[in-house]
Amino acid sequence: MEIRKVLVIGAGQMGAGIAQVAAQAGLEVVLNDLKPEFLERGMGTITKNLSRDVEKGRKTEEEKAAILARLHPTTNMGDAHDAQLAIEAATENMEIKKNIFRQMDEVLQEGAILATNTSSLPITEIAAVTSRPELVIGMHFMNPVPVMKLVEIIRGLATTDEVYKTIEVLSKQMGKVPVEVNDFPGFVSNRVLMPMINEAIYCVFEGVATPEAVDEVMKLGMNHPMGPLTLADFIGLDTCLAIMEVLYEGFGDSKYRPCPLLRKYVKAGWLGKKTGRGFYTYS
CATH class of the missing domain: 3.40.50.720 (NAD(P)-binding Rossmann-like Domain)
Structure with missing residues (x-):
């Protein structure tokens, strides 16, 4: 066609x-x-x-x-x-x-x-x-x-x-x-990406490092063009949460459990770049 x-x-x-x-x-x-x-x-x-x-x-x-x-x-x-x-x-x-x-x-x-x-x-x-x-x-x-x-x-x-x-x-x-x-939750891109972003959020939640430090480690140590928390803000934290929920529900595996800090930010309306506030503040 x-x-x-x-x-x-x-x-x-x-x-x-x-x-x-x-x-x-x-x-x-x-x-x-x-x-x-x-x-x-x-x-x-x-x-x-x-x-x-x-x-x-x-x-x-x-x-x-x-x-x-x-x-x-x-x-x-x-x-x-x-x-x-x-x-x-x-x-x-x-x-x-x-x-x-x-x-x-x-x-x-x-x-x-x-x-x-x-x-x-x-x-x-x-x-x-x-x-x-x-x-x-x-x-x-x-x-x-x-x-x-x-x-x-x-x-x-x-x-x-x-x-x-x-x-x-x-x-x-x-x-x-x-x-x-193939038709599996998160396909390939988000099945790999979102748990990494979620784990980066856990690092902030548990006090391992600041958002800036987490992003710097991933950029300089892993050669990522953008840190995971900057990327999460860019994607939209509400979208990140929705995808983590799909993964968690679809696989029933605790490794996909959304970080409580991600839930808190979404409830606060801190959705990232589109709302002016996420892990970073945007003017």
Whole structure:
């Protein structure tokens, strides 16, 4: 199947990034969210990213204008009924995602592929609420989407080979490197990354070291470009907690138990960079 038109649901950090790379790949993109102000913010982010590319000589003004012309923000999902693919990039919550998939299943034409950008939730469970589980697949992009090359592609129990191949080809068209991963909690990226972040939080919680010291050790000693606590703030501590909960529930192993300090920060509304306060303070 050739993908020409894509519906992206969610104009936040991930959704806006996915919409941008899809439009850069020459696809018509319908960007959908609940409120006009969310769409304005998402389109503002995309415009800012493209303007930076023009300033640095990576794109021309004409290319920027052509990319923006392929983006169509709307609060009405029905505007994308003829899309061949929908990519859901909503918050990491199973009930919210299931509800969106029911809507996409109803709105999109027969034969359209439904993808989720979930970072940890089971594809098979999401697919089960649709009438087309064989056309449901995971496309886990990395943040920031326009920069990071990896896309984890996750098959559900019923996903067909043809759907996998279509998404693999499309990922390459979008300038990404697709890697096939099986449908287990956290897939590969977050099954490895999140326990490391959680352990770094335990180091602070138990008084082993300050956040600055933990990050410095991992940057200088392990050659990480960013310390785990800075990265947690960047991802969002609420998202980190949600993924740890999925791992803990999915495997039933105490090694995935979220650190109490992570829970406390989330309850306090200290979610990281997006709220101005996490393990660090942001102006």
